[in-house]
Amino acid sequence: MQTLAVIDDDLEIRQLLSQYLSQQGFKVVAFADGEKFLQADMAQFALAVLDVGLPGIDGLDVCRSLRQTSSLPVIMLTAASDDLDRILGLELGADDYMGKPFNPRELLARIKALLRRMQVQQPKPDSDAPLLHIDVLKRCVSYAGTNLPLTGAEFDLLNLLYQHQGEVLSRDAICQVLHGRNAQPFDRSIDTSISRLRNKLNQVAGDSIQNVRGKGYVLVLA
Numbered sequence: 001m002q003t004l005a006v007i008d009d010d011l012e013i014r015q016l017l018s019q020y021l022s023q024q025g026f027k028v029v030a031f032a033d034g035e036k037f038l039q040a041d042m043a044q045f046a047l048a049v050l051d052v053g054l055p056g057i058d059g060l061d062v063c064r065s066l067r068q069t070s071s072l073p074v075i076m077l078t079a080a081s082d083d084l085d086r087i088l089g090l091e092l093g094a095d096d097y098m099g100k101p102f103n104p105r106e107l108l109a110r111i112k113a114l115l116r117r118m119q120v121q122q123p124k125p126d127s128d129a130p131l132l133h134i135d136v137l138k139r140c141v142s143y144a145g146t147n148l149p150l151t152g153a154e155f156d157l158l159n160l161l162y163q164h165q166g167e168v169l170s171r172d173a174i175c176q177v178l179h180g181r182n183a184q185p186f187d188r189s190i191d192t193s194i195s196r197l198r199n200k201l202n203q204v205a206g207d208s209i210q211n212v213r214g215k216g217y218v219l220v221l222a
Helices: 011-023 034-038 059-066 083-091 104-118 152-163 171-179 189-205
Strands: 003-007 027-031 047-051 074-079 096-100 132-135 140-143 146-148 209-212 216-219
Touching: 003 011, 003 034, 011 027, 011 104, 027 034, 034 047, 034 059, 047 059, 047 104, 059 074, 074 104, 083 189, 096 104, 132 152, 140 152, 140 189, 146 189, 152 171, 152 189, 152 216, 171 189, 171 216, 189 209
Parallel strands: 003 027, 003 047, 047 074, 074 096
Antiparallel strands: 132 140, 140 146, 209 216
8 A cells, every 4th residue: 555645734635635545545644734744754655745835844845855855756736826836846846736726536646647657667778878777666867877866757757758769749748648738838847847857967968858849859868
């Protein structure tokens, strides 16, 4: 049985998610604030559902602190109209987000989709990219023996591009796989994640992620 962490200061939401997700076969550990969550052993959790509007340390700061030591998958809960929180959350390493109020069934679907991505089998090494090593189980990446410190969202993005190496992937295609929906017209989260991942890859592998104008992105490794 997989254990989920739910971090929300709203008692009704904690109780609702604890009851609903438990009925769906998960063990749930609920936290009313970010401080107590950060003091917990992250190894026990398969995924965290994290509210942005927490008292004390807010969800964005919790995500920032978490990413310094853990690649635990995170789904952030944000105010439905607060695009800034969504973008900041993804930049800080959140893997997905949902606006409040939300449908518990949709949250469950997103949780299952994210957990499935964690369990995707590692693709066979490609002869065109012998220096890149992606360990799906440990969720770590190295290039020519140099470890790349990636967030959970960056790892999933690189793994997707690697599986389609040499193939141009549109923003909609990337968003569908990673978030289960098409990219919105003014949603720049995919572009932001690409930019951050590209900057990290450029330090060891040169210009590996290329933008094909009007079509999307492609991973090209020497």
